[in-house]
Amino acid sequence: MTSLIEATDLTVSHGGLGAPVLSHVDFLIRPAEIVTVVGPNGSGKSTLIRALLGHVALDSGRVERAPGLRIGYVPQRVHIERAMPMTVRRFLSLPHRVRDDLAAAALARTGVPGLEQRQITALSGGQFQRVLLARALLNDPQLLVLDEPTQGLDQPGIVAFYKLIEEVRAETGAAVLMVSHDLLVVMRASDRVVCLNGHVCCEGTPQAVSAAPAYRALFGAESQGTLALYRHQHDHDHDHIAGGHHHGPGCTHPH
Amino acid sequence: MLDDFLTRAALAGLGLVLATGPLGSFVIWRRMAYFGDSTAHAAILGVALSFALSAPIYLGTLAVAVAMALVVAHLTGRGQSMDTVLGVLAHSALALGLVGASFVPSLRVGLDAFLFGDILAVSRTDIVWIWGGSALVLGLLIWRWQRLVTASVNEELAMAAGIDPARERLILSLALAVVVAIAIRIVGALLISAMLIVPAAAARGFSATPERMAGSATLIGAIAVLGGLWASLRLDTPAGPSIVAISALIYVVTLGIWRK
Numbered sequence: 001m002t003s004l005i006e007a008t009d010l011t012v013s014h015g016g017l018g019a020p021v022l023s024h025v026d027f028l029i030r031p032a033e034i035v036t037v038v039g040p041n042g043s044g045k046s047t048l049i050r051a052l053l054g055h056v057a058l059d060s061g062r063v064e065r066a067p068g069l070r071i072g073y074v075p076q077r078v079h080i081e082r083a084m085p086m087t088v089r090r091f092l093s094l095p096h097r098v099r100d101d102l103a104a105a106a107l108a109r110t111g112v113p114g115l116e117q118r119q120i121t122a123l124s125g126g127q128f129q130r131v132l133l134a135r136a137l138l139n140d141p142q143l144l145v146l147d148e149p150t151q152g153l154d155q156p157g158i159v160a161f162y163k164l165i166e167e168v169r170a171e172t173g174a175a176v177l178m179v180s181h182d183l184l185v186v187m188r189a190s191d192r193v194v195c196l197n198g199h200v201c202c203e204g205t206p207q208a209v210s211a212a213p214a215y216r217a218l219f220g221a222e223s224q225g226t227l228a229l230y231r232h233q234h235d236h237d238h239d240h241i242a243g244g245h246h247h248g249p250g251c252t253h254p255h
Numbered sequence: 256m257l258d259d260f261l262t263r264a265a266l267a268g269l270g271l272v273l274a275t276g277p278l279g280s281f282v283i284w285r286r287m288a289y290f291g292d293s294t295a296h297a298a299i300l301g302v303a304l305s306f307a308l309s310a311p312i313y314l315g316t317l318a319v320a321v322a323m324a325l326v327v328a329h330l331t332g333r334g335q336s337m338d339t340v341l342g343v344l345a346h347s348a349l350a351l352g353l354v355g356a357s358f359v360p361s362l363r364v365g366l367d368a369f370l371f372g373d374i375l376a377v378s379r380t381d382i383v384w385i386w387g388g389s390a391l392v393l394g395l396l397i398w399r400w401q402r403l404v405t406a407s408v409n410e411e412l413a414m415a416a417g418i419d420p421a422r423e424r425l426i427l428s429l430a431l432a433v434v435v436a437i438a439i440r441i442v443g444a445l446l447i448s449a450m451l452i453v454p455a456a457a458a459r460g461f462s463a464t465p466e467r468m469a470g471s472a473t474l475i476g477a478i479a480v481l482g483g484l485w486a487s488l489r490l491d492t493p494a495g496p497s498i499v500a501i502s503a504l505i506y507v508v509t510l511g512i513w514r515k
Contacts, residue, residue, distance in 0.1 A: 050411075053414070053415060055411070055414045055415075071415065073411075073412070073415040075409065075411035075412060075415070076411075078409050078411070078412070079409075080408055080409065081284055081286070083283045083284055083286075083459060084283075084284045084407065084408065084465065085459060085462040085463055085464055085465060085467065085468050086408065086464065086465065087463050087464055090464045090465070090466075091408070094401065094404060094405045094408060094412070094416075095401045095402055095404075095405040095413070095416045095418060096401075096416070097401075117463075119463070
């Protein structure tokens with residue numbers, strides 16, 4: 001099966017200055033696959049997403065998207081100014097007008113039916129994330145890209161949101177690419193997990209990754225099944241001496 | 256009919272609010288208030304240049320306002336803070352304009368008209384310029400409306416839809432330059448941003464969508480123009496400031512009905 005997006009040897013730095021945020025990252029996602037990117041703050045998760053979508057300039061490497069690929073995107077931390085009046089209905093018609101019945105169906109699908117006339121800025125965090133997801137579903141996407149979609153949700157809200165995403169995938173067959181901090185839930189919902197820290201630390205199935213020494217070192221608390229804070233060994237050794245650090249299965253970067 | 260200075264003033268003011276209603280809404284949504292202010296200040300340099308070169312005022316102010324928009328876009332694109340760039344450019348241009356104006360004898364007495372506007376002195380030619388400029392800006396905004404609104408809501412969402420936020424930002428800056436150029440004769444450099452911001456701010460309170468806010472802002476602006484001219488005639492107050500004062504009054508009233 002061919003991939004929806006395939007990136008080879010990506011290196012990206014902010015404005016071409018300073019140390020690269022991403023170095024030599026290979027990535028691909030296939031149809032109907034749920035792939036989650038995990039990693040500490042500043043590990044380049046959002047930059048990877050934006051590079052895959054073509055929103056940032058690459059220092060080197062290549063991103064190939066399947067021709068005509070339809071992407072539904074939920075960016076991180078969408079903030080809408082209170083100064084801007086915007087109903088949910090109007091928001092769904094940006095930038096392409098959609099029919100009333102399609103808008104209503106999308107809202108119903110994501111569990112927020114009948115919100116059309118509410119002001120966007122008056123929604124709760126959970127409602128707003130569902131409206132963003134509804135908007136992303138409007139163009140019948142082959143790939144959903146969700147950058148920390150459960151930010152600001154409480155624990156039941158997070159579980160419900162991932163359940164919704166799995167349902168959507170099952171119904172539409174869309175692939176899902178997510179960035180997430182909610183390790184435990186994500187590990188259950190994903191087909192493949194990519195652990196990022198400027199480069200790909202380890203990747204593979206949740207089972208394989210969770211068995212990997214690197215994963216256990218990075219996510220010690222959670223690998224014991226707790227919902228404790230997600231901790232990452234930020235300064236783990238990268239001196240590229242053979243045996244200097246361990247990789248999980250599927251690790252791609254060379255020594 | 257056009258022989259009457261009051262009719263000409265009303266026509267000029269109504270022409271202007273056609274553009275300032277929708278554009279002022281964008282100024283509020285995108286927090287570009289300081290940008291409008293700065294462009295208006297810089298336009299004084301355009302007035303001085305026009306007098307020095309014996310060119311039409313509208314061309315001089317338009318050229319300086321457009322140049323300002325391009326320089327701001329360039330410098331902020333290189334990572335300079337918007338606030339800083341505007342502060343430097345606005346005050347430098349205003350100072351240069353005032354220094355330049357001191358070399359133009361005919362301007363030393365008349366600069367007040369460009370700082371505070373003189374809507375009662377607009378000619379038929381002015382009305383043509385104003386309606387032409389306003390129609391241009393309004394047409395531009397309507398043509399790109401969906402893209403402009405999307406980019407104003409969220410730049411990431413806009414980029415994902417294939418919209419270049421930097422381009423839409425530049426288009427708004429250029430539209431603002433045109434409005435400043437046409438408004439400088441009417442309300443003057445100091446009150447232009449008031450005409451952009453106050454009616455739109457008043458419209459926010461009872462608008463549910465961007466379109467309704469833009470439309471209401473235009474309507475409130477029109478009421479302010481007519482009310483301000485009427486007040487100016489009855490109370491013998493300066494016309495430009497009276498128009499802004501009426502807008503402010505409407506804003507205060509709408510605060511009471513702000514819908515959360």
